[in-house]
Amino acid sequence: FLPHIIFAQYQELEFESLTRDEGLSETSVTCMLQDKEGFIWFATETGVSRFDGTKFTNFTTATGLPDNEIINLFVDSKNRVWMIPFKNKICYYKEGKISTSENDSFLRSINLKSNITSISEDRNGNIALTEMTKINILSTSGKTKEIVSINKRNISINNSGIDTAGNFQFLLHDGFSANSLGIY
Secondary structure (H helix, E strand, O other), X not given: OOOOOOOOOOOOOOOOOOOHHHOOOOOOEEEEEEOOOOOEEEEEOOEEEEEOOOOEEEEOHHHOOXXXXXXXXXXXXXXXXXXXXXXXXXXXXXXXXXXXXXXXXXXXXXXXXXXXXXXXXXXXXXXXXXOOOOEEEEOOOOOEEEEOEEOOEEOOEEEEEEOOOOOEEEEEOOOOEXXXXXXX
């Protein structure tokens, strides 16, 4: 056995702290993501902050959010930044406008019974908004569909995502998973 000598490059990483002093609406961040234009979005208890690399733009109920406490964010293929508030509401930001059930007929057609627990998009651009006991499918054709059972069993959903083929995948509380085949 001969010992091998390995040389590694050491690179010091630099980072910058962003706080209220720089314009972040709240330092307690629940989620962050980067959209397709390069903006960094931060979900907080007091609204949403968007960072362009230099300055922040903050969004609250005063600028159109249905609630200030945002718990999750999701960006879809159309570069809509979906915002999931603590309340059972949904909204998204696109091209300078926040769309909610108050100003968007498509969002108004969604009958939310409880808080949204996850959001995902399949390979065809359909959006799944999951609640604890229901899946809301927002199709690219503009139609919505509610799913409360799969194979005649009521569902209790833990999470949603996408499988390797780009189809919806739902993790159910009973340990089983269900994909999108045949549900819409």
